[in-house]
Amino acid sequence: MSQNGKAIGLLQWIKSNLFSSYLNTFLTVISIWIVYISVPPVIQWALLDANWIGSSRDDCTKEGACWVYIGFWFKQIMYGRYPETEVWRVNVSYALLVGALIPLFITGFKHKSLLTLFLLFVYPIISYFLFIGDSFGLPLVETSLWGGLFLTLVISLVGIVASLPIGIMLALGRRSNMPIISALSIGFIEIWRGVPLITVLFMSSVMFPLFLPEGMNFDKLIRALVGVMLFSAAYIAEVVRGGLQAVPKGQIEAAEALGMSYWNTMGLIVMPQALKMVIPGIVNSFIALFKDTTLVLTIGLFDLLGTIQIIGTNADWLGFHIEGYVFTAFIFWTFCFGMSRYSMNLEKKLHTGH
Amino acid sequence: MAEEITQSQKPSKPLVWNDPVYRALFFQVLVLGGVISLGYILVSNTLINLERQGIASGFGFLRGTAGFSILMTLIDYSEEDSYFWAFVVSLLNTLLVAGIGIFFATILGFFIGVCRLSSNWMLSKIAAVYIETLRNIPLLLQIFFWYFGVLRGLPSPGNSISILDSYFLNIRGLYSPSPIFEDGFDLILWAIFAAFVGIFCIFRWARKRQQETGQQFPVFFSSFGLMIGLPLIATVFAGFPLSWEYPVLKGFNFTGGFVIIPELVALSLALSLYTASFIAEIVRAGILAISRGQTEASYALGLQTWPTLRLVVIPQALRVIIPPLTNQYLNLTKNSSLAAAIAYPDLVLVFAGTVLMQTGQAVEIIAITMAVYLAISLVISAFMNWYNKKMALVES
Numbered sequence: 012m013s014q015n016g017k018a019i020g021l022l023q024w025i026k027s028n029l030f031s032s033y034l035n036t037f038l039t040v041i042s043i044w045i046v047y048i049s050v051p052p053v054i055q056w057a058l059l060d061a062n063w064i065g066s067s068r069d070d071c072t073k074e075g076a077c078w079v080y081i082g083f084w085f086k087q088i089m090y091g092r093y094p095e096t097e098v099w100r101v102n103v104s105y106a107l108l109v110g111a112l113i114p115l116f117i118t119g120f121k122h123k124s125l126l127t128l129f130l131l132f133v134y135p136i137i138s139y140f141l142f143i144g145d146s147f148g149l150p151l152v153e154t155s156l157w158g159g160l161f162l163t164l165v166i167s168l169v170g171i172v173a174s175l176p177i178g179i180m181l182a183l184g185r186r187s188n189m190p191i192i193s194a195l196s197i198g199f200i201e202i203w204r205g206v207p208l209i210t211v212l213f214m215s216s217v218m219f220p221l222f223l224p225e226g227m228n229f230d231k232l233i234r235a236l237v238g239v240m241l242f243s244a245a246y247i248a249e250v251v252r253g254g255l256q257a258v259p260k261g262q263i264e265a266a267e268a269l270g271m272s273y274w275n276t277m278g279l280i281v282m283p284q285a286l287k288m289v290i291p292g293i294v295n296s297f298i299a300l301f302k303d304t305t306l307v308l309t310i311g312l313f314d315l316l317g318t319i320q321i322i323g324t325n326a327d328w329l330g331f332h333i334e335g336y337v338f339t340a341f342i343f344w345t346f347c348f349g350m351s352r353y354s355m356n357l358e359k360k361l362h363t364g365h
Numbered sequence: 366m367a368e369e370i371t372q373s374q375k376p377s378k379p380l381v382w383n384d385p386v387y388r389a390l391f392f393q394v395l396v397l398g399g400v401i402s403l404g405y406i407l408v409s410n411t412l413i414n415l416e417r418q419g420i421a422s423g424f425g426f427l428r429g430t431a432g433f434s435i436l437m438t439l440i441d442y443s444e445e446d447s448y449f450w451a452f453v454v455s456l457l458n459t460l461l462v463a464g465i466g467i468f469f470a471t472i473l474g475f476f477i478g479v480c481r482l483s484s485n486w487m488l489s490k491i492a493a494v495y496i497e498t499l500r501n502i503p504l505l506l507q508i509f510f511w512y513f514g515v516l517r518g519l520p521s522p523g524n525s526i527s528i529l530d531s532y533f534l535n536i537r538g539l540y541s542p543s544p545i546f547e548d549g550f551d552l553i554l555w556a557i558f559a560a561f562v563g564i565f566c567i568f569r570w571a572r573k574r575q576q577e578t579g580q581q582f583p584v585f586f587s588s589f590g591l592m593i594g595l596p597l598i599a600t601v602f603a604g605f606p607l608s609w610e611y612p613v614l615k616g617f618n619f620t621g622g623f624v625i626i627p628e629l630v631a632l633s634l635a636l637s638l639y640t641a642s643f644i645a646e647i648v649r650a651g652i653l654a655i656s657r658g659q660t661e662a663s664y665a666l667g668l669q670t671w672p673t674l675r676l677v678v679i680p681q682a683l684r685v686i687i688p689p690l691t692n693q694y695l696n697l698t699k700n701s702s703l704a705a706a707i708a709y710p711d712l713v714l715v716f717a718g719t720v721l722m723q724t725g726q727a728v729e730i731i732a733i734t735m736a737v738y739l740a741i742s743l744v745i746s747a748f749m750n751w752y753n754k755k756m757a758l759v760e761s
Binding site for chain 1: 400407415486703727
């Protein structure tokens with residue numbers, strides 16, 4: 012905020028940024044008017060006139076938003092129809108995830124690769140047994156009961172983590188010198204990137220049962236997860252391909268000169284560099300996948316948005332659509348905005364390293 | 366001594382399993398074999414399951430009678446038409462909503478992108494808030510918000526909001542007057558066609574003239590004049606061959622005119638606003654990518670702000686903007702399939718929804734649907750590749 016190295020005061024800043032010319036002044040007036048007609052009514056509705064405490068519809072006496080609605084249905088919004096007595100299992104898994112993720116953000120931490128391996132390989136198994144149960148003395152909870160934010164997180168995290176290895180293989184295949192492998196990889200990537208996710212979900216829920224031999228039945232959630240995984244793998248493949256192209260060719264040539272095989276070169280030299288460069292891209296893919304999980308409502312799985320839709324049809328609580336949508340939008344916005352800020356920070360950090 | 370070294374230095378042919386050529390061949394044959402056997406297993410399982418469930422195979426179902434009505438059709442359609450015709454109608458609906466979305470998203474996106482770069486702090490911040498809010502909320506949620514949240518609040522037909530006494534807005538849609546084309550209208554169409562040809566010729570001639578003599582010709586204004594003037598003259602000559610059929614409230618509903626259904630409005634609105642936020646970021650990145658030196662050099666040569674933008678900045682910025690822009694167009698077209706969630710009769714809802722439920726032929730229907738979207742993607746990608754090649758910087 013200084014010109015020519017001199018610090019300028021607030022009035023000077025206002026004059027140069029907001030009122031420097033006639034056009035600027037006009038634009039500033041229009042902008043202030045836009046803010047005036049949009050922000051105060053929203054604050055009035057959402058905060059000042061809103062009802063916060065209560066237990067039934069009759070407690071919504073003021074004209075603003077009825078957040079009692081959200082409070083009443085909070086358990087369903089968070090966990091779907093997961094039995095109340097077993098919700099602690101989901102919470103334990105969340106705590107484990109957060110506990111394992113926090114050290115990864117501390118720059119000085121020494122065992123990051125060990126932690127990452129734990130997160131990628133051990134944590135999913137622990138979570139699987141926690142969520143489904145039917146072993147170690149835990150009662151079974153069917154996947155049809157999973158819902159709400161819990162289901163959204165399951166679908167997006169499983170989708171991204173499972174699609175990473177497939178995506179990496181596809182990216183390597185696309186750049187391969189062997190014509191059949193590169194043709195198959197390109198075909199796979201282009202087909203899955205060219206179709207909308209909703210058709211992939213329809214395909215997974217309607218066509219997958221036809222592919223399986225008689226008698227074998229797959230859970231609806233598993234079918235959706237497979238569809239999401241294959242879809243996401245194609246996008247991850249393109250992101251990783253960008254990273255592979257950015258690794259200098261000299262690295263591969265030096266590795267070949269040292270006599271390293273293809274897989275040694277890829278695993279020890281190229282992949283660590285490429286993946287480090289595309290972590291922001293992968294985080295962006297995760298954000299997109301997180302938003303796209305809302306589509307599973309079209310095949311009968313009730314994630315966060317699906318749960319809000321179902322709640323909105325409950326006879327006792329009609330007419331509170333807007334509160335539901337605003338709250339859901341707030342949750343999605345918090346997650347996505349937070350992740351995109353992190354990804355931008357990461358990009359800045361990684362660029363200064365080069 | 367020298368011969369011994371030469372002898373041992375002769376490159377020896379590697380063993381077969383170490384020879385890269387044979388290894389590559391082996392792997393490819395292995396992978397191809399694996400893919401083919403996987404395909405064989407899937408296909409045979411599918412055929413067994415289809416036969417077991419009594420579902421027919423093949424594309425003959427396209428000739429069957431549809432037996433259902435479609436909420437909005439751009440061309441004539443009735444319940445006795447074939448499934449193939451229902452497919453065509455829903456495909457046109459998809460292209461319609463994609464076209465409307467692309468048009469408005471581009472205009473709004475460019476506008477907001479430029480606002481984001483404005484030197485006016487308030488305008489820039491408002492644009493930033495718009496972009497960050499709409500980018501991070503799922504599109505389906507935005508569609509639901511507009512459809513279930515906003516448009517459901519509209520009044521019933523009896524209490525419609527009327528604009529100019531010819532447009533009526535209510536919960537069933539926006540009822541507008543429809544044009545009736547009378548006899549002389551052909552002349553106007555010919556006039557529009559002639560205007561296009563004329564504009565094209567003016568373009569070519571003006572460019573040639575500028576390259577030879579350096580004189581600029583006001584192409585924009587003359588094209589504008591031609592585009593408005595020729596059809597206007599034709600209209601006068603043909604005696605104003607256009608009349609309107611106004612919607613009239615009869616009982617509980619409107620007759621006459623045509624209706625823009627709320628599903629289309631909600632879908633176009635959500636798609637445009639959502640994609641505009643991505644396009645704004647792309648435009649901003651494109652303009653920021655042009656080094657400041659270009660603008661400074663242009664000012665040093667004496668060009669004012671607008672000619673600088675028009676002749677120096679925007680052509681270069683377009684080179685950076687167009688590839689991600691076509692990607693967003695593709696995303697918008699694919700996102701239009703979300704119409705299935707609010708019952709707008711697009712390709713997915715009608716074909717992969719209703720027709721699939723009626724005939725049960727999932728494999729053929731989903732294959733056709735995916736093929737349509739793939740075809741649209743490939744066309745747009747091909748255009749982008751052509752454009753990239755044309756605009757590529759030729760390093761001398």
